[in-house]
Amino acid sequence: MFYQLYELNHAAVQPFRAYADAMRLLYSNPLNPVSHTPFGRTVAAAAELFERTTRRYGKPEFGREKTVVDWKTVAVKERVVWSRSFCNLIRFERDLPAGRRPDPKLLIVAPMSGHYATLLRGTVEAMLPHADVYITDWVDARMVPVGEGRFDLDDYIDYIIDMFHELGPDTHVMAVCQPSVPVLAAVALMEARGDRSAPSTMTLMGGPIDTRRNPTAVNLLAEEKGMAWFRDNVIMQVPWPEPGFTRDVYPGFLQLSGFMSMNLDRHITAHKEFFMHLVKNDGDGADKHRDFYDEYLAVMDLTAEFYLQTVDTVFIRHALPKGEMMHRRAAVDPKAIRNTALLTIEGENDDISGLGQTEAAHDLCVNIPADRRVHYVQPAVGHYGVFNGSRFRAEIVPRIVDFIASYGRAPAARPKVGKAAKG
Structure with a gap:
């Protein structure tokens, strides 16, 4: 049921995510005079941060067109x-x-x-x-x-x-x-x-x-928990309406949660710095954050x-x-x-x-x-x-x-x- 609850939560947040994205577009539009003020950039930054932290990231592209x-x-x-x-x-x-x-x-x-x-x-x-x-x-x-x-x-x-x-x-x-x-x-x-x-x-x-x-x-986690724990706690069925409905999987979001928890303070700091880059209109710093987390937060099931x-x-x-x-x-x-x-x-x-x-x-x-x-x-x-x-x-x-x-x-x-x- 945990996978199903995860999907339900993601669907429930969808309207708020859409609203946040609309606010981001409104307060970052150069035709809006408020977008050139610290207040406008702060609202846009908060909206983008919320949208990105609640988004499901799809499979990225390699994008190698030349060498x-x-x-x-x-x-x-x-x-x-x-x-x-x-x-x-x-x-x-x-x-x-x-x-x-x-x-x-x-x-x-x-x-x-x-x-x-x-x-x-x-x-x-x-x-x-x-x-x-x-x-x-x-x-x-x-x-x-x-x-x-x-x-x-x-x-x-x-x-x-x-x-x-x-x-x-x-x-x-x-x-x-x-x-x-x-x-x-x-x-x-x-x-x-x-x-x-x-x-x-x-x-x-x-x-x-x-x-x-x-x-x-x-390594230590695997040895301490043993096979029975992994089988009982991290294996779930793919929910409807995905093509792999009822397949037993190890969900990607669980793996991602484990990786992020190992360096949680570093990820919190990175998102705080991302927010400040947006408020200060530092496009380069914000783009680096987007590039990294667009890849890092895109996960797949095993x-x-x-x-x-x-x-x-x-x-x-x-x-x-x-x-x-x-x-x-x-x-x-x-x-x-x-x-x-x-x-x-x-x-x-x-x-x-x-x-x-x-x-x-x-x-x-x-x-x-x-x-x-x-x-x-x-x-x-x-x-x-x-x-x-x-x-x-x-x-x-x-x-x-x-x-x-x-x-x-x-x-x-x-x-x-x-x-x-x-x-």
């Missing part, structure tokens, strides 16, 4: 190249000159943890000048009819393997946060089978490979079976680092990985995946030669800064680009990183 390649601006077009019920694989096609040597294929596996893949818009933008970029665009579970079937962690791994087959040999993969575990599992399964489509390189960024290391509040299996496998049983993880009836053995080069990246101040949790992949993938394994810790960034922001663009992207160029199977540059290193 710079070889110091020239080229057009970019999004195209779905692979599709299943719960995911679309998007390729960002660049309008490159005919005959130009192709760039490496890079599959970015976006997290399926409550936010849309557009959360990695900055990641895509930073990699477009250097690679032929593909990204997993996960579908909101409440938009998938029950007749389309279930989707769990095993299906997630199958999807990734199918994508590798779709893209073919000499593909490079980047897993951001949550998908680090299923991507590592998929590569291990493929290498164990001698699959030629296994990726050339695997970059894991801020992922929960072994959450026993430096456990964060998120299927119950995927969420519960992930919590149990990754955060409670620690199945992968213990050597107990299974994919259907096959054991997931990271020691089977021998040919795929491994790069792990962590943020010094990450409060979602603690330091050492991603680096643990090196202790599991013992048969990858030492000169094909690299670990880097980015100073002065948190979880978000591992895959977005100025330090990501200036300090992390060059390392990823160099790593991909060094260890691709195509006849390109030979390894530039001579040995495993810690940043």
